Amino acid sequence: MSARPLIAVPVLLTGAAVAVSLGMLGTYYWPGTNPLPTWGFSGPEAFKAYLSSLVLLLICGQLLTAVWIYRWRAGRVVHLYHRLAGTVAFALSLPVAFYCLYTFGFRFGANAETRTIVHSIAGCVFYGAFASKMLTLRLRNTPGWLLPVLGGLVFGSFVLAWALASFWWFDNFGFGR
Structure with missing residues (x-):
C-alpha cells in the first residue's frame, strides 16, 4: 500500500x-447574548440572508470554474477568477459565520428545530471542509480524489446551510425586509 492515501x-x-x-x-x-449591528437591515437574519446569498452566487461560479479547470484546459483567466471568487466568497462568509456563532449559537437539543440543528452542523462542516481543501491544495502527493471530494463537500454543505437559513428566511419573510 502506498503512502499516498495515508496523506x-x-x-x-x-x-x-x-x-x-x-x-x-x-x-x-x-x-441573543451578544447583539451585533444590523448594518441597515431589519435584523441579523436579514443581514445573513442577503450576504450568504451573495456568497452562494460566488461559490456557484466556483463550481463552474472548477469543473472547467478539471474537465478542459482552462486558461489563466479562469484560474484567476476561480481563486479570486473563492477568496471573496470565503471573506464574505466570515461575517455570516460570526453572526451565526455569536448571535444565534449552535442550536441542538430537545428544544431546537431539526432545521436549525442541521443548519448548524452544515455550517461547521463547511468550514472544516474548507480548511481541509485549502490544506490539500498545499500538499503534494495527495490522492487525486481528495480535492474534488472536499470541493464538493464545501459546496454542498454551504448550499445546505444556505437553504436551511437564507432560503427559509426569504420564503417566510420575503425579500423586502
Missing part, C-alpha cells in the same frame, strides 16, 4: 478538528 488522514482530521471546534464555540454563546 488524506491528517487532512481530513484537520477539517474535523475545525468543524468540531466551531461547534463547541457555538455552544458557548447562546442566542
Whole structure:
C-alpha cells in the first residue's frame, strides 16, 4: 500500500478538528447574548440572508470554474477568477459565520428545530471542509480524489446551510425586509 492515501488522514482530521471546534464555540454563546449591528437591515437574519446569498452566487461560479479547470484546459483567466471568487466568497462568509456563532449559537437539543440543528452542523462542516481543501491544495502527493471530494463537500454543505437559513428566511419573510 502506498503512502499516498495515508496523506488524506491528517487532512481530513484537520477539517474535523475545525468543524468540531466551531461547534463547541457555538455552544458557548447562546442566542441573543451578544447583539451585533444590523448594518441597515431589519435584523441579523436579514443581514445573513442577503450576504450568504451573495456568497452562494460566488461559490456557484466556483463550481463552474472548477469543473472547467478539471474537465478542459482552462486558461489563466479562469484560474484567476476561480481563486479570486473563492477568496471573496470565503471573506464574505466570515461575517455570516460570526453572526451565526455569536448571535444565534449552535442550536441542538430537545428544544431546537431539526432545521436549525442541521443548519448548524452544515455550517461547521463547511468550514472544516474548507480548511481541509485549502490544506490539500498545499500538499503534494495527495490522492487525486481528495480535492474534488472536499470541493464538493464545501459546496454542498454551504448550499445546505444556505437553504436551511437564507432560503427559509426569504420564503417566510420575503425579500423586502
